[in-house]
Amino acid sequence: MPRRVPLHLVDAAPAPAPAHPGRRRAPLRWRPLLSLALLAIFYALPWLRWRGSQALLLDLPARRFDLFGVTLWPQDAWVVLGALAVLATGLVLLTNVGGRLWCGYGCPQTLWSRLFGWIDRATARAVPWPGAARVIRHVLWAAVALWTGITFVGFFTPVDTLVATLWQPAWSSWERFWVLFYALATWGNAGFLREQVCRHLCPYARVHAVFCDDDTPRMQYDARRGEPRGPRLPGQGGVIERGRGLLDPVSASDYAFRAAHADIAGPMPHFSADRLGDCMDCAACVRACPMGLDIRSGPQPDCIACGACVDACNRQMREWRFPQGLIRYVSPRRALQQRPRWWRPRTLAASACLVALLCIGWQWW
Known part of the structure; x- marks a missing residue:
């Protein structure tokens, strides 16, 4: 698991608090509901009846498999x-x-x-x-x-x-x-x-x-918008709102790499609060990940794409009135704003x- 690094920011603040106490109601969490639905289907399947007998039964002694009639x-x-x-x-x-x-x-x-x-x-x-x-x-x-x-x-x-x-x-x-x-x-x-x-x-x-290929979606962190990361006082707005805009891809990748590998890349430069990205370095995405990964450190081969980091990050974005989608499920081509390809060799095969x-x-x- 990539090691999180200490921050070296001028305007570092304590753990972030919501910018507006009267926040809107959170959207429906469909992922837990889907998990409960699938578990309910598993537990209910053996109890289904079909014409007076068990609908799904693999009777090994009788060497027969009954499947809904x-x-x-x-x-x-x-x-x-x-x-x-x-x-x-x-x-x-x-x-x-x-x-x-x-x-x-x-x-x-x-x-x-x-x-x-x-x-x-x-x-x-x-x-x-x-x-x-x-x-x-x-x-x-x-x-x-x-x-x-x-x-x-x-x-x-x-x-x-x-x-x-x-x-x-x-x-x-x-x-x-x-x-x-x-x-x-x-x-x-x-x-x-x-x-x-x-x-x-x-x-x-x-x-x-x-x-997989470059058009296969995966969990990705928008480093151009999120870097340089760091806590800040509430009410300052996101990078688009305060006019800072997105970083160029090279600088964004450099900041993300430095934050994840401070031992080999050296300390981060100092940034004023108006130059910080939208990532508040609250580590909510890391705590929510069942695999213990930090998606901000780049592609993670162990990521199971469960969406826990997306939900955790979007929750923080909503509380701070930032645009959601700092972490999203998207293909590398879409992340680079390139046109997706639907007919690819692996897809056709x-x-x-x-x-x-x-x-x-x-x-x-």
Whole structure:
């Protein structure tokens, strides 16, 4: 993680406060709502019924897969393999066009880490005693992890029978093993490992860059507007409002590099308050990042594009009445105000493969 540097500014001030106490209502936070919706879909899927039976059930002893009225047998394994091929190709195309949207919004590791993090923060706020808060947190984590294991096994065993015999010695040894296995995996990955799973264990995190190009969006910090960073007194306005304007790209990159690598680049020059950029160096983006990254230090290969830094920065911009978008999800070409290209080699190749797979599946079906 890039090291934050001390400031050497003439008009440095304490931690920033809102410029206007009567601020507007914050916009709807759709990212947490999307995470809750996806988690609700996962927990609800095994309970869906179709013509009196479980709608989605992979019955391994009977060697059949029931999918909303469609029954697949072992000889239909090509359908499952074809569906996996379509999903993998679709993920490649999504990555090329939209960036790491899967990591930021759909990955189970991200969803359960957010849920466990919310439980952690909620218990810390609700319980004033650290020891009791720690115990309650782990009890809630264990409950969520156990129910996650039961839900997962419910895709392979009728979930109503599984839950009905929860307190009875009616589970098979395999059911007990897999429920405990996925409960422990959820508890460990979402509660403790978190970003380490994305950094060191996830294969997609290591290969996703192959599917990207200069038109693939990613999290970017607008150094031309934000640099040189530093705290200031409220009421001074943004760089456009007070007429300073945007820096040239070379100076902006130099200031951002110096702020992130003061040990090798030397101290920052001194700036008066009217020459500072819109970044107040409040570090809200760094604190909000689940990976512990500083997006202001340049491209981050470990960034999962979850948007937490964008929400945190925009919140600060709203409070100070600055324009939002200092950190945004944009492609390098758009950031340089170049015309985007929609028909690129990787896009065409992934689209052609996806169409070919769908046509083959349609003919065989």
